[in-house]
Amino acid sequence: MTGAQRKRLFGALQVVLILVAIAIMLVPIALIFLAAFKTLRNIYTLNLFVTPTLENFVTVFEQPYDLGAKLWNSTLVATVTVALAIPVATMAAYSFSRFRLTGETTMLVIILATQFVPAVVIVLPFFVMFRDLGLLDTRIGLIAVNLAIVMPFAIWMIKGFIDGIPIDTEEAAMVDGASRLRVIRDVVLPMAAPGLLTAGIFCFIIAWNEFLFALILTNKDAVTLPIGLALFKGEEGDLWNLLSAAGIIIMVPMFVLALAIRKYFVQGMTMGAVR
C-alpha cells in the first residue's frame, strides 16, 4: 500500500468513527422523538413506520397530568431566577474585573467553590427553613435556591466577558468627565450585552433542568417539568408515549437556546478554566 492510499484509508476510517459516534449520540434523543408520536400500543411493536399521532401532546396537558401548570412553573422560576441573577452578577463581575478589591481572590475562589457544592448538602437546611417559613412547594422558595446554583456561574462567566472588553473606551469617557456609573451604563453594558445574553441563556438552561431542589422542595403546586416526568406512571408501568411527549416539551426549547449560544457554551461551562 502506498503512503497516499494509507492516508486515504485512514481518513475514511476517521469519518466512519465519527459517524458511529453521531449515531450513538443521537439514538437516545431520536428514540424520544419517535415514541412521542406513537400510541402506547405501537411503542411495544417497535415499528418505525406508523401513522404519527399528536394525541400524546394533547393528553399531557389534560388532567391528571396537567403539564401546562409545570410548564408555567418552570418558565416562571427560570425567568425570575435569571432576571435576578444577571444584574447582581454583572455588577459584581464589573467590580472584580476592573478594580483591585481586598480579599478579591478569596471571594472569587469561594464563589467558584460554591458552584460545586453538592445540591443535596444545601437542600437539607433549606427544607427545614422553608417548612418553618411556609415556603415549601412555592415558586418563591424554588427561585431562592436556584439562585444558589446560577449565581457563581453568572459571576464568573460575565467577568470573563468584561475582562475581554478593552478598558481604553472606558478611560476615554472618564477623561471626558463621565461618571463611573454613566460609563458602566453607556459604555460597558452595550459592549457586554452579547455576553450578558449568553450568561442569561446559560443560567436559564441550568434553572430549567434543575432536578434535586425541585424534587425535595416541591410536591404539588410548584412542581417543575423535570419532576413532572415522574407523573407518567400508569398501573401497567411507565406511559412511554406520554413521557416522550413531555420529554420533547422539556428538551426542545433548551436545544434551541443552546444552539443560539453555541460559541460560548463550553466557555460558560468551564468558566474560563480552559483558555
Add this chain to the structure above:
Amino acid sequence: MRDNTLKYLLVAPAVVVVLATAIWPLWESLRLSATNGRLSRPGSMQQYMEPLWDQYTWAFRYEPAFWNSVQVTAIYTVTTVALTTGLALGLALLLAPGGKFRSGVQTLLILPFAMSPALIGVSFRFMFNPEFGLFDAFFGTLFPWLADVSWLADPVLAFAVCVKADVWGWIPFLTLVLIGGLASVPQDTIEAAQVDGASGWRVFKDITLPQLVPVLAVVIILKSIFSLKAFDQIFMLTNGGPGDATQTLSHNIYFAGMKYGQIGYAAAVAWLMVIPMIALIFAHAKFVFRTD
C-alpha cells in the same frame, strides 16, 4: 461617588446572595449534622447535641447502606471519569481538524448537554427496557445471548446502564473542552516533527499530550466532582436499585434525610461527601488561577 466605595457596593449584593444561598446552608448543614434531628417531629426540630463525632462514626459503624453507597460512588466515579475522559479525548482528536463536516458534528455535540439529566435517565430506562427497548431489539438480533436480558433488574448490569447514561451525557461536553485544548497546541511544532518523519503516534505522545496535560487535568477534576455528586439520572433510571446496587452517596443522603427523615444523620453523611470534594475544588481553583 468615589470608585473606592463603589467597587465594594457593586460586589455587595452578589456576596450577600452567595452567603445566603450557599455559605449559610453549608454552615447550617454542619450544625444539623451535630444533632440527631428528625423530620417527623412537628414544628421546629427537637435537637439535642450529641458528641459530633458520634454522628459521623455512626455512619461507619452501623450503616451498611452508607458503606455500600461509598463503594458504589467510588466505583462509579472511577469508571465514569476514565471512560468519559478517554472516549472524549479520542473523539476530540477525530474532530479537531475542523472543516465543514467536523464543525457540524461539534455543533451537534451541544444537544446532549442541554438535555435535562433527569430526561437522560428516562431515555436510558426506555432504551434498556427488556420488552421493547431499542437496545434489546438491536443487539438481541445481532447477538442472541443478549436478547431478553433484564438490564435494570440485575445489579451489575443496572450499574453498567447508569455508567453508560452518565458517559453518554458527559462525553459531548468534555470533547468540546478538549477540542478547545487541542486548538492551543502549537501547530508549527507538530509540522516540524512531521517533516522530521515522526509517526502520528509519536507526535501525539511527545507533543500533543504533554501540551494537553493542564486541560486534561481540569477535565478530570471537573468530571470527578460531577461524578461524585451524581443523582438526577440515577434517580430516574434505577432509583438506586435493584436493591441498593446503584445507590450513590447523594442518593443515600436523599433517602436518609427525605424518606426516613433522619435529617441530622443525612447532614453528617453529606458533610463526609463534601470533604473529598473540597480537595478537588481547591485543585480546580489552582488551575483556574494559574495564569493570573
